[in-house]
Amino acid sequence: MAKKKKEVDDRFKKFGTVSFTAITKVNDFITHLEEGRLMGTRCKDCGLHFFPPRADCYQCLTSNMEWFEVSGTGKLVTYSTLKYGPVGFEDDLPYTIALLDFGDYKVFGRISKDMSEEDIKVGLNMKAAVNHLPNGQLNYVFEKA
Numbered sequence: 001m002a003k004k005k006k007e008v009d010d011r012f013k014k015f016g017t018v019s020f021t022a023i024t025k026v027n028d029f030i031t032h033l034e035e036g037r038l039m040g041t042r043c044k045d046c047g048l049h050f051f052p053p054r055a056d057c058y059q060c061l062t063s064n065m066e067w068f069e070v071s072g073t074g075k076l077v078t079y080s081t082l083k084y085g086p087v088g089f090e091d092d093l094p095y096t097i098a099l100l101d102f103g104d105y106k107v108f109g110r111i112s113k114d115m116s117e118e119d120i121k122v123g124l125n126m127k128a129a130v131n132h133l134p135n136g137q138l139n140y141v142f143e144k145a
């Protein structure tokens with residue numbers, strides 16, 4: 001009998017300018033991104049929302065999770081424009097990282113390069129959108145809602 005080759009689920013390789021991890025317990029995140037949805041996880045036992053998605057709830061110590069879509073608008077809590085970046089991100093500079101508050105959860109990410117710096121203000125209503133990078137990678141960016 002032929003030995004079956006073990007398949008490695010390394011979908012996370014597709015995420016971000018530089019992917020730091022290929023194998024996670026939440027690889028469906030990438031499939032959702034490919035299908036145009038930014039998703040987090042919610043604990044079915046206590047209702048806690050997680051973004052980035054987690055497979056396990058630290059409050060209940062269970063893995064009873066469901067996916068939810070990051071949708072609607074979030075308020076810009078804070079942001080910072082980077083003039084220097086970590087190794088691998090040099091070509092992206094300058095870029096603006098930000099935190100949006102969606103009420104039940106917060107999402108950390110980048111503001112779209114299409115927005116001018118003068119338009120970025122704390123309290124601004126923004127939405128998250130899936131973004132395809134020139135090198136074939138996927139990420140998400142924040143845009144004005």
Ligand SMILES: [Zn+2]
Pocket residue numbers: 043044045046047048057058059060061
């Ligand atoms: Zn929980």
